[in-house]
Amino acid sequence: MNHAIEVRDLSVWYNISGEPALKNVSLTIDEGEFVLLVGRTGSGKSTLLNSINGVIPNIINAKLSGAVKIYGRDTRSMQLKDLSTLIGTVYQTPEDQIFSLVVEDDVAFGPENLALPPDEIRKRVEDSLKLVGLADRKKFPTFLLSGGQKQRLVIADALAMRPKILILDEPTSMLDSLGTAEVFSTLKKLRDEYGMTILMSEHKVERVLGLVDRLILIYDKTVEIDRPIREALMEDLRKYGIEEPQVSYLYKQIGGTNKAPLTIEEFIEYEKEFSAFSRGKSAAITELQPSIEDPVIELDDVWFAYERSKEWVLKGMNFTVRKGEFVSLVGPNGSGKTTVLRLIAGLQRPSRGEVRVLGRPTTKMSRKELSSAVGYVFQDPDQMLFNTTVLSEVEFTPKLMGLDSQVVRKKALGILEEFGLINYKDENPHRLSVGQRRLLSLASVLINEPKVLLLDEPTRALDWETGENVLNFIKHLVRERGIGVVAVSHNMKQAADHSDRVVALYSGIVAAEGTARDVFERSVDNPSWSIVPPQVFQLSMALSMKPPAVKMDEIMPIINEYKMQVSAKSATSGLRER
Structure with a gap:
């Protein structure tokens, strides 16, 4: 029997004299399967995907050993144009794959390059756009689409080639909860109604649980786990740097030993006794007192519209960030979050x-004064990287500011060590993985020791462990140096775990402001805010906990109390039997 995808003893070297990017990887994927690929940043996930779709070695030069087969055919015997009709690929940044100004023209681009008849091209365009829910946008300008719509357009581009296999490399890393839901809904339809074979690399494990059949974990550049999803979640994924869904983690903490629950409803069904025990209890809240330090950022009745636009992006916005405070900005794409950062940085x-x-008003500060005071990490790291080596990238700004070169070199090597990039110091930044480029963009800003730090999706494309390490490092700087931090985030678990305060934006205004708990409770009645609270909060609400937990450590005392009660009952029962 021929598998849809078969990989046997695959090893890949970008630098022939160096360490392999993948080593002895073997796996099979059958037709109609939906497989989730996970692993740490830089573990080789993108290398594996690009080896399967033929980008390596046809476009990206690398040495391969072993074999990759698609429906029984060795990819080395196939031309790239033939592979492209069997395999559609969707990458992290949709703008990198959109070539046309109009939606229908972009979908037609691939079939036109196959020299198909015009009637066939029109049919493929219409079918693909209908399948991803963009049929009513076929005349729409591509640059005016939302993030979720752009990603669905790229999926339509791939589907127009009539592939049997769809490969996705972190397709929702730049999307809010609404855009993520749109993409995953499309993938569910492709799996359920069309039986498409799907292989997807994704860090949002919790959001895809109901879609995937199997989980493959890449660790130390090879396959470490390859099991059905419920069985895989019973493994200790955290030791591999992978975030476990909160309900499956809690299930194991309580003592569950069977296949892991995937949803809140399943957890309550699996753990009836714990659910009854914890109903109505109070979470162990750990909120800090509001800061009374001096403000470092102030927005005072701020209105903003882009040039030649008649629509206000921000409408009378007011909020303050104080010294030593970490504030998360949340809300849907297009609500004004990035615009707020650009205004604070003086770019607008x-x-x-x-x-x-x-x-001081930003309009009265010089460019040098602003760049010394404010560090701004963009959402797309490639917009910040323009030097020829990783080390020179980190050294660039402090050298430009006239600092001693020896002092700069020592600081640069130290921060590269802190971020796990020291072994890449002589590499070209654009040869790094997306996650590693994200770390480099952070390092190149933090070396300047800004008083205000602006982060636009700081953990985008990072695995859970690396993201936590980065945020903990930033929180250390906040405490040590009194930095004021504003972080745009779609990750509500990180907002709950690391923020002193959360500000929810919607349609250019501050819709809610306060602790993560305050904002999550208000978001329940406001789904348009595109806030999906952590599973632990949703579980707490389902069990009528007052106040509900927003962090794992706020519900653990209840779990420990329950386990002690179970243990006491077991001991008493044992004594009676004697």
């Missing part, structure tokens, strides 16, 4: 109102 000027940094 408010149409009305005033933005102040360290007590």
Whole structure:
């Protein structure tokens, strides 16, 4: 029997004299399977996907050993144009795969390059757009689509080639909860109604549980786990740097030994006794007192519209960030989050109102003063990387500011060590993985020791463990140096775990502000805010906990109390039997 995908003893070297990017990888995927690929940042997931679809070695030069077969045919005997009709690929950044100004033209691009008849091209365009829910946008400008719509357009581009296999490399890393739901809904339809074979690399494990059949974990550049999803979740994924869904982690903490639950409802069904025990209890809240330090960022009745646009992006926005405070900005794509960061950094000027940094209006600060005070990490790291080596990238700004070269070199090597990039110091930044480029962009900003730090999706494309390490490092700087931090995030678990305060934006205004608990409770009645609270919060609400937990350590005392009760009952029962 021929598998849809068969990989046997695959090893890949980008540098022939160096360490392999993958070593002795073997796996099979059958037709109609939906497989989730996970692993640490830099573990080789993208290398594996690009080896399967033929990008390696046809476009990206690398040495391969072993074999990759698609429906029994060795990819080395196939031309790239033939592989492209069997395998569609969707990458992390949709803009990298959109070539046309109009939606239907972009979908037609691939079939046109196959020199298909015009009637066939039109049919493929219509079918593909209908399948991803963009039929009513076929005349729409591609640059005006939302993030979720752009990613669905790229899926339509791939489907127009009539592939049997769809490969996705972290397709929702730049999307809010609504955009993520749109993409996953499309993938569910492709699996359920069309039986498409899907292989997807994704860090949002919790969001895809109901879709996938199997989990493959890449660790130390080879396959470490390859099991059905419920069985895989019973493994200790955290030791491999992978975030476990909160309900499956809690299930194991309580003592569950069977196949892991995937949803809140399944957890309550599996753990009836614990659910009854914990119903109505109070979570062990750990909220900090509001900061009374001096403000480092102030937005005072700020209005903003882009040039030649008649629509206000921000509408009278007011909020303050104080010294030593970590504030998360949440809300749907298009709500004004990135615009707020650009205004604080001085890259845009408010149409009305005033933005102040360290007590001074940004409109009255020089470019040098702003760049010394404010560090800004963009959502797309490639917009920040332009040097020829990783080390020179980190050294660039402090050298430009006239700092001693020996001092700069020592600091640069130290921060590269901190972020796990020291072994890549002589590499070209654009040869790194997306996650590693994200770490490099952070390092190149933090070396300048800014008083205000702006982070646009700081853990995008990072695995759970690396993301936690980065945020903990930033929190250390907040405490040590009194930095004021504003982080745009779609990751509500990170917002709950690391924020002193959460500000929810919607349609250019502050819709809610307060602790993560305050904002999550209000978001329940406001689904348009595109906030999906952590599973532990949803479970707490389902069990009528007051107040509900927003962090894992807020529910663990209840679990420990329950386990002690179970243990006491077991001991008493044993004594009676004697």
